[in-house]
Amino acid sequence: MVSKETLDQIKSLPLAQMVKREPWRASLPHSETSHTLLWITRGQGRITVAGRRSGFGTHNAIFIPAGTMFAIEPGTGTFGSVIFLPQDERLGLPTDPVHLRTRDVSAHKEFNANLEQLQRELDSERPGQDRAAFAYAALLGVWLDRQHAEEAAAQYSDAATRLVARYTRLIENKYPTGHNVQHYATALGVTATHLTRVCNQVSGQPASQVLNDRVMYEARRLLRDTKEPVNAIAKSLGFSTPAYFTRAFQSHSTMTPSAYRNGAHI
Template sequence: MLKTAENPVPVFKLYGETGAWPTPDLFHCESIPERSRLHHWEIKPHRHSDLVQLLYVQSGQAQLQVEDVLTQVVSSSLQVVPALCVHGFRFSDDVQGYILSLAQPLAEQLAATLDSQVLRTPACFAIGSEGRYLDALFESIAAEYDQQQSGRDLMLQSLISVLLVSLSRRARAQSSAQGPDRGREHVDAFTRLLEAHYRQHLPIEHYASALSISAAHLNALCRRLAGQSALQMINQRLLLEAKRCLVYSAMTVNQVSDSLGFSDPAYFSRFFKRGTGLSPKGFRIQR
């Protein structure tokens, strides 16, 4: 059972970890048994604020709960867990597979390149006849991740891109087979509008009006298909850009605030701390 607001779901960087992202990479790869064995094959409900996970069950059995969807896995399957989605897993002790974690900046970059929502929408895909292909792909990712050879980052991003292209094609084929989904079309259009206008701090009603739907309907669609409300999506996009500016630029906090459309740097600092638990200066120092 997922925890309520009175009994909040913990926010982890990785399973059971609340500290800093444990690697300078924008990705992390490990086998399912490697960490799950330490937790007696059960990962209790939690969420990640700034990473996306792909869980590939090669063999064995698993019970995957993502938000309010409970999936019983008895054959090779791949589960997508977007950022902020509450999820918990239970595995049989003979489970085999991998967990690939992508830091949000990398996940957003890849999603934009693919023009796909596959990393933003919770979904579980039965693998079927493509099992050998994915086995080889994940094994290559894991092997490259554990090595420190020249060109490692480029090789890993290339392998991960191949994986995501395959996953995106599967998602599009599944969507086509199910017929047009107006709700998904609305969320996709909202995401594109948000990318163009997030610095303007437009109200949800503005986006909903542009899509010719109500704000309540837009919120409901975002919760169902993206795992978070429209306002959360807006705030997360602002936070993501703020993090990028603080980590990858020499802009002052006031300059970051101005660049993101905040009229008051003090309000920006409060907004950032609510979303990350750190002040902008504290976040920059930690990174």
């Protein structure tokens, strides 16, 4: 049986819709409670997954497991789809990030056909619609398995990439604590200098920016999507004082938290 809660987590939307109104929701590092599958049909851009930055282009498929930090910066004229999939073992989805650059035309057609059928079932009210939508979501998992084979493991096998992936996992679990890079480096058994050097190598950003961007994403989300007082938001994100939070936010976004909340960013 496929529960309504599980089916509600299966969604497909155009990439442009994800980034059109508030680009920071895509371009600042964050994670989703569902698995995220990106399918690029035109254009190019950059994506950072688990701290690893790389370029993407047409007919790239990028799978991001739930709870994994990522940020995407699509270029002008980039088109594609974003598919959200539930954390359900029956779908057989990968446990690690996968970035595929497919060249086989038949593989492109197969993915597009499965995605179109999935969307058709999500939009329908026919009997068995829930089972059919789940089945097409599972077929996307099969497609990923067949395409990437050993490629995903090879992409994430080197020591530098593994360290940065561990760092982003720690950030995702602890960013509201206010811990600095030194704390994370100690937890990872390396020096802050080494962690920064490796982050620059893998993601093109220092360790401090990786951490700060994640915190600022959450700050924007809370200011935009909730009515929590600024003081409470500052405290929930580990800032010692509201004034410190205001300075950090203004440095990152060029406006105060209150101005951002009141619509100065629109």
